[in-house]
Amino acid sequence: MLEDVVGLLRCPHCAAELARRESAVGCANGHSFDVARQGYASLLHGDAQTGTADTREMIEAREAFLHAGHYEAAADLLATECAGAVAAVPGGAIVDVGAGTAYYLARVLDRLPRRVGLALDLSKHALRRAAKAHPRIGAVACDAWRALPVRTGVAAVVMSVFSPRNAAEMRRVLGPGGALLLLTPTPRHLAELIPALGLLSVGERKEERLEEQLGPYFELIRRGEHEWVMVLGRADVEHLVGMGPSARHIDPARLREGVGRLPEPVTVTASVAVSVFRGL
Numbered sequence: 001m002l003e004d005v006v007g008l009l010r011c012p013h014c015a016a017e018l019a020r021r022e023s024a025v026g027c028a029n030g031h032s033f034d035v036a037r038q039g040y041a042s043l044l045h046g047d048a049q050t051g052t053a054d055t056r057e058m059i060e061a062r063e064a065f066l067h068a069g070h071y072e073a074a075a076d077l078l079a080t081e082c083a084g085a086v087a088a089v090p091g092g093a094i095v096d097v098g099a100g101t102a103y104y105l106a107r108v109l110d111r112l113p114r115r116v117g118l119a120l121d122l123s124k125h126a127l128r129r130a131a132k133a134h135p136r137i138g139a140v141a142c143d144a145w146r147a148l149p150v151r152t153g154v155a156a157v158v159m160s161v162f163s164p165r166n167a168a169e170m171r172r173v174l175g176p177g178g179a180l181l182l183l184t185p186t187p188r189h190l191a192e193l194i195p196a197l198g199l200l201s202v203g204e205r206k207e208e209r210l211e212e213q214l215g216p217y218f219e220l221i222r223r224g225e226h227e228w229v230m231v232l233g234r235a236d237v238e239h240l241v242g243m244g245p246s247a248r249h250i251d252p253a254r255l256r257e258g259v260g261r262l263p264e265p266v267t268v269t270a271s272v273a274v275s276v277f278r279g280l
């Protein structure tokens with residue numbers, strides 16, 4: 001619930017503490033922010049650009065795909081890493097940047113009965129679901145490329161799963177002894193579907209770019225690659241494409257045609273890297 005995380009938040013305008021007030025949250029300097037009927041707070045700046053937020057269709061596709069269990073292995077990996085990372089950190093929240101529907105954050109909290117989770121995302125369609133994904137999740141709309149509306153040092157773990165990474169801000173909100181957990185696709189992720197459907201592929205330089213982004217703020221402790229085979233029907237494939245970056249680029253008619261030519265079911269490789277970093 002939002003009440004669980006209000007104490008972790010700060011005003012996006014003046015960085016003062018926020019408190020819950022009827023249907024809003026506000027700071028002592030008179031800045032006030034709406035809390036949506038669905039339970040998430042909107043801490044976006046008035047001039048926020050929300051163009052990269054997942055659309056309603058993308059979120060519906062994501063929800064359908066995740067709830068079919070095809071990425072359950074990824075959720076288990078994250079929950080295990082997270083439980084290990086917080087064992088030595090007595091307090092602090094789990095902050096998920098670009099949390100989407102908070103599918104992963106909910107699985108992580110199931111493993112950590114005394115922690116609260118803060119789901120940050122730019123998409124109201126994602127946040128409506130994130131706010132209800134777990135009793136100990138609070139959901140907040142913000143732009144991860146700007147200063148996060150989160151107090152300094154309140155996180156035991158910051159996680160980012162297939163999401164935007166603002167290294168400086170992720171470091172700022174991480175408390176002493178905390179860890180940054182990243183889940184990223186490897187170049188083999190969805191390898192069977194990329195040529196068949198003309199999907200965007202993971203850039204060859206992605207790993208280098210990741211190191212450049214994080215380098216000044218974090219030190220890599222451990223990185224493991226994990227693969228599993230998914231057996232997908234045509235509807236699963238449509239959801240998988242519809243929830244990802246290709247959804248914005250691919251022509252729906254061409255996609256339907258491509259999906260129609262796939263064997264059913266089709267076996268598809270999921271290949272991800274889980275990386276654990278400590279703050280510098």
Ligand SMILES: C[S@@+](CC[C@H](N)C(=O)[O-])C[C@H]1O[C@@H](n2cnc3c(N)ncnc32)[C@H](O)[C@@H]1O
Nearest residue numbers: 052053054098099100121122123143144161162
């Ligand atoms: C590929 S999805 C991953 C969602 C979730 N972590 C998961 O794996 O299910 C990327 C998410 O980042 C969010 N997003 C995009 N731009 C953002 C921004 N500038 N600030 C915060 N979230 C953003 C999208 O709305 C979307 O929910």
Ligand SMILES: [Zn+2]
Nearest residue numbers: 011014027031
């Ligand atoms: Zn303020």
